Amino acid sequence: MSRRKTERLLSLVVCLLSARRYLTAAQIRAAVPGYPDSFDAFKRMFERDKDELRELGIPLETGTNASGDEELGYRISRQAYELPEITLEPDEAAVLGLAARVWRRAELAGAAEGALLKLRAAGIDAEDLTQPGIEPRVQTPEAAFGPLWEAVRDRRPVTFAYRAAGRSAAQQRNLEPWGVVNRRGRWYVAGQDADRGAQRVFRLSRIDGPVRFTGPVGTVVVPPGTDVRAAVRDWDAEPIVPRSCRVRIRSGAGYGLRRHALSIEPDDAEGWDVAELNFTDSGWWSEHLASFGADVVVLEPSDLRDAVIGRLKGVLT
Amino acid sequence: MSAEASPRAARAARAPATATATERLQRLLALVPYVVSRNSAGMAETAAAFGVSERELVDDLNLLWCVELRSPDPYCPIDLSYEGGEIVVSEAEAIGRPLRLGVDEACALLIALRMLADLPSVGDGSALSRTIAKLEAAAGAAAGPAAQIAVQVDGMTAKSTAAAVTEALNRDRRLHLSYYVPGRDEATERDVDPMRLLVVEGRSYLEGWCRRADDVRLFRLDRVLAIEVLDVARDVPAGAEHVDVDRGLFRPSPQDVHVVFELAPAGRWVAEDYPCEQVDELPDGRMRIELRTPDTQWVRRMALRLGEDARLLAPADLVDQVVSDAAQALDYYA
Numbered sequence: 068m069s070r071r072k073t074e075r076l077l078s079l080v081v082c083l084l085s086a087r088r089y090l091t092a093a094q095i096r097a098a099v100p101g102y103p104d105s106f107d108a109f110k111r112m113f114e115r116d117k118d119e120l121r122e123l124g125i126p127l128e129t130g131t132n133a134s135g136d137e138e139l140g141y142r143i144s145r146q147a148y149e150l151p152e153i154t155l156e157p158d159e160a161a162v163l164g165l166a167a168r169v170w171r172r173a174e175l176a177g178a179a180e181g182a183l184l185k186l187r188a189a190g191i192d193a194e195d196l197t198q199p200g201i202e203p204r205v206q207t208p209e210a211a212f213g214p215l216w217e218a219v220r221d222r223r224p225v226t227f228a229y230r231a232a233g234r235s236a237a238q239q240r241n242l243e244p245w246g247v248v249n250r251r252g253r254w255y256v257a258g259q260d261a262d263r264g265a266q267r268v269f270r271l272s273r274i275d276g277p278v279r280f281t282g283p284v285g286t287v288v289v290p291p292g293t294d295v296r297a298a299v300r301d302w303d304a305e306p307i308v309p310r311s312c313r314v315r316i317r318s319g320a321g322y323g324l325r326r327h328a329l330s331i332e333p334d335d336a337e338g339w340d341v342a343e344l345n346f347t348d349s350g351w352w353s354e355h356l357a358s359f360g361a362d363v364v365v366l367e368p369s370d371l372r373d374a375v376i377g378r379l380k381g382v383l384t
Numbered sequence: 385m386s387a388e389a390s391p392r393a394a395r396a397a398r399a400p401a402t403a404t405a406t407e408r409l410q411r412l413l414a415l416v417p418y419v420v421s422r423n424s425a426g427m428a429e430t431a432a433a434f435g436v437s438e439r440e441l442v443d444d445l446n447l448l449w450c451v452e453l454r455s456p457d458p459y460c461p462i463d464l465s466y467e468g469g470e471i472v473v474s475e476a477e478a479i480g481r482p483l484r485l486g487v488d489e490a491c492a493l494l495i496a497l498r499m500l501a502d503l504p505s506v507g508d509g510s511a512l513s514r515t516i517a518k519l520e521a522a523a524g525a526a527a528g529p530a531a532q533i534a535v536q537v538d539g540m541t542a543k544s545t546a547a548a549v550t551e552a553l554n555r556d557r558r559l560h561l562s563y564y565v566p567g568r569d570e571a572t573e574r575d576v577d578p579m580r581l582l583v584v585e586g587r588s589y590l591e592g593w594c595r596r597a598d599d600v601r602l603f604r605l606d607r608v609l610a611i612e613v614l615d616v617a618r619d620v621p622a623g624a625e626h627v628d629v630d631r632g633l634f635r636p637s638p639q640d641v642h643v644v645f646e647l648a649p650a651g652r653w654v655a656e657d658y659p660c661e662q663v664d665e666l667p668d669g670r671m672r673i674e675l676r677t678p679d680t681q682w683v684r685r686m687a688l689r690l691g692e693d694a695r696l697l698a699p700a701d702l703v704d705q706v707v708s709d710a711a712q713a714l715d716y717y718a
Binding site for chain 2: 069070072073074076077078080081082084085094097098099100119122123124125126145147148149150151152153154155156158159161162163165166167169170171172175176178179181182183184185186187188189190200201202203204205206216219220230232234235236245246247248249250251252253270272273289295296300315320321322323326354355357358359360361362363364372375376377378379380381382383384
């Protein structure tokens, strides 16, 4: 069955690509073998075939040959169908081969393979292993990636349940998505939050359950000049007002702090050094200092000192 | 319309033997131009390029050759032969050129190419920008949405570090690293025979044979404190196995300790940032996670960092250790 269907679809494509004029359904039925005899059964099958060709990206056009014609006809414009001429130098083909491997086993793996197949068909030899020393990957473990990419691509609004950092319950959010960005290995979606009337960024791993489309294709308008990379970068950027602190570090320990210290001097007490360090996010910084346990003691400022004491007491409760 | 995650990736992984009619149609529409653009093509090489067996390829070629249109007069639009293992298409009719790139296809490649542009080690960069320009031109409107999706790779790695790794790989040289191990909070010195440069989860890693551990190790480039290309040929043992990047970088081993945390809502990020074996939701947004690690020092530091946002439940000896760590630290503030 499948082979006959492939033959029929292939014949249909060749027939419509060769046609100089729009062909009516009856003309197509006469030319393409494999359709059933009953006209109703033919119509149903032809409708499905048209949908499947369009899903493959084949530009099937409808129209009439003359303004007086009543019946719609079909054709495939060769110009719209054909991949334009493209040739690549060997170094260009090498980076293309590398790029095609990036999505391996991730969401767009099939698309990347499909693209490579067409480019090979255009005469390009994208070597698979020209740069064996480098292996770049992007992963898409989040179930929300697929539907959000489709929403961004097709400009459709979406809704999903979202559990913000530190929140105990998920909240339903409505978003006009502008773009999807991977930063430090994590996926984010940026867009206009319809309920809050403001730009928001969401982390895909915190989306709880399915992402659903809430409007038709083409209804989301991305404001001109929007830089989704910058939107995601700014979202979790720390306020850049560095403060400085002084800490005691046990000799031979705290290497992770010593790397970044502005100054380190031996302490009056034997076995300790005193270091001066800059920090920006005091919450994160107090957690970081607490993680060194008894190897690091905060001297000042006092709010940082209290925060670290609070962290450590939290372990004991 | 269903809004669930699309099965594209799963479909791509399926064996050609079970390919649907439309998947096979895509292959046939690429097969003819593949041969036409090369004037002729060998059977074995073509089968490999399309990921099919030679028998399947013969079946594809026969199917193409058998295409017949009946109107106005019956004719066979495609003529080809594959005598002597060499495919020649003498009549390709209208399908002599491949179909245009779809939006997903164009975007998958363009996003990946732009990601590579972030890596200091990929060529001189000019091949990348030339390829991006050519692909954009060929893809036309299909390339549009690629601007709406981006993958950023760490900007933390010093250019000199990446350059040294690339140089060692290209010149087959051993590297000396001064490397920071955060779990143990120490700087280590080691000689490494480089194998590959990996980019995974937005970070660059050197994969190499560590002569100190006598095993394959991954080194995060942003944790390299100093690096030197040695005047010694790299010598990777024949049995050294590559890390399977697609299965994740963390490979649990039987010697690992089994760690259980209960996380408050403010500690949930741990489950996002570290690979867990088991994640169970508890009431009020709390969460119970189980993971394996060879590094008990990491567990102690994580428990101290989390404070009241988490409770370490296992292993028991580490629970006691963490309590004593915190008590000792608090003594200095008394």
